[in-house]
Amino acid sequence: MKSKRALLITLLILVAMVLPSAAVFSQDETVELRMAWWGSQTRHDKTIAVIELYETLNPNVDIVYEPSGWDDHWTKLATQAAGGDLPDIIQHDYQRIREWVANDLLLPLDEFIESGVIDTTNIADASLAGGIVDGKLYGFNLGNNSETFVIDVDALEAAGVELPPVDWTWADFEEMALKLAASGVYAAGGNLHFSEHWKGLYISCCDSYAYNAEGNGLGYTEEEDQYFVDYLNMLLRLQDAGAIPTLEETTANANTSVEDSYIVTGQAAIEYGWSNMIVAIWTAAGEDRNFIEWTVPRVVDGLPRNYIKPSMFFAISKDSDKAEEAAKFIDFFTNSIEANEILFAERGVPVSSAVREALSSQLGPAQQEMFDFLGVVEGYNSPIRPPDPAAHADINSNVYLPQVVEPILYGMMSPEEGVKILRDEAELLLSQ
């Protein structure tokens, strides 16, 4: 008897534990959307504010959000993808979207544009092109961006250096960097060895890219290896001259936030990054500073290195059973002026011309500079390259940095040798 009762009680407790979660499913009418993005605290705050605004306007929609940093975002998404439990709306990236589409994880958005759920009347086709994979639109552009050198105008003046021409070259940069070093500031914050420079170099020198269009091999010939060798030699010269931080210094500083970055602290006069970054830099540095966004140098006699890129996308997961509701939110996020007054171009220059116009009168100096710079780039740009192949993440973190660029900049390997290793190992990974 006794044991029977114990059994009964245990079962009752178990049922009681399961019940509350079951009750949630029985409620209807409310649509629950899940949404995930990466970003800084500023982006989290702004995005959450827009979500709350949307929920007030659409009381039947409840948006559950999962903000994180870049690394965690992708780790979490991968596990969710494996478990078939992806959020409805996913903030996505140009470098990764190709792989996600290839693995059939995302939903094409074309039908929502045809049916008018997402209104694109104020959006130029060029702004949407970046999100097209295999002829279908998978990623909806949240803002336009371009690579940039953020320049501290006052530091240049103090060093007696003039602003370079818009079509400046790496040779111009080297000359300027040595002058800046003489006045006691670095000419870069410490990320000139990133793989973006390897990839961009081949736009500029050879009208190509690090990877070929099919994504199954490198996009440059063995003779053209020399361009990257030259670039690495330049970095070595600048490192020796004290014009850019050594890799030792950069590695030790790997954790620094925007507030401690060299351009903000005044230790460097130039910082490489994406154009929306200026908002964070200027906010951290204070209003009394003066920054300007400039094109990234090109190879001598080369083509423009800059191109206009979607800063990030919204995508809808393939498994979402509320895709239309998700699309409605994307429309709101893109076209609502009220929402964009909150977001305030933090994800890059808004793609909707109506939104840009509405914001133009309220822009602060940082946003104004970003808007202006994108205008400049339109006159000096190269076409956007296809998204990176799926193997890029692997090549970058397991080959490019640890086996090539780092040994070279630590002086343990010659650029010639490193560039050859890069070719062999990258080709191997790309062919798989």
Place this chain on the structure above:
Amino acid sequence: MGDAIIKFPTRQPKKSRFGRNNIVGYLFISPWLIAFILFGLIPMVVSFGLAFTNYHILRGWDFIGLDNFHRMFYEDRRYWNSVRATVKYVIIAVPLRLVFALAVAMLLNTKRRGVAFYRAAFYAPSVVGGSIAVAVMWREIFAREGLVNYLIGQFGQESIWWLGHPDYAIWTLILLAAWQFGSPMLIFLAGLKQIPGQLYESASIDGANGIQKFFRITFPLLTPVVFFNLVMQLIAGFMTFTQAFIITNGSGRPLDTTLFYALYLYKRGFETYEMGYASAMAWVMLVVVALLTAIVFATSARWVYYESQEGK
């Protein structure tokens, strides 16, 4: 006689193991049991299976036999970098931590006033040791304007980029490990308390000095505890993850000198999504650690002294 004590068999002779009484028992331990099966047993079995596949979180999987192991041993240079970093760390950090632990335990094994406070104070770093906060603090200590550079600056030395220098970066992690000697220290302390005081007294009467007492009495009688600590720390050393993950930002930099095995495994599994390969790495690690532990056990007969064996 047995019948008088054990009454159950008379009522339930040889009933199935899952008899009524036992069901209640299993229900009571079910929270643990379910958690163990779900989060322990099943993942282990699955990861063993995955070790023979090329499972990639986004792309799915194919059975590839022993290819993962071939790749690990013959093709993946970073794998060997990570093995080198881990072995170097274990060989230096584990003995260092044990020596520290023993030294401090002996200092605290006195009858001075306030010794209880010191015991707690010395144990504290280990309580918070695995935590993110300590790793972050450590990173700051070795930063450009951190404590260490300040101290060597007082002696006129140039600042060093500790975390960026290929020769020095791993030493920051080794020092952190040595500093977190608390848990072996506590076990040593318990061991020291077991050593009978009269042994020291009679040694003193015979004119033995401190060093002789340590090597003739303390250490031999402490060997079972040393053995236990060695095995535990060896295993923990090979699995070190958090410290490297935080201090070097999970990069293994500079030049893979801090790319610990567990960190590299994590990067393969969660950064490039190669779960099959990561599982294979995990099982190799398990086998290696098991073998090392077995070797330590095998040698223990030569140097570990158990009092109960005295008459043997």
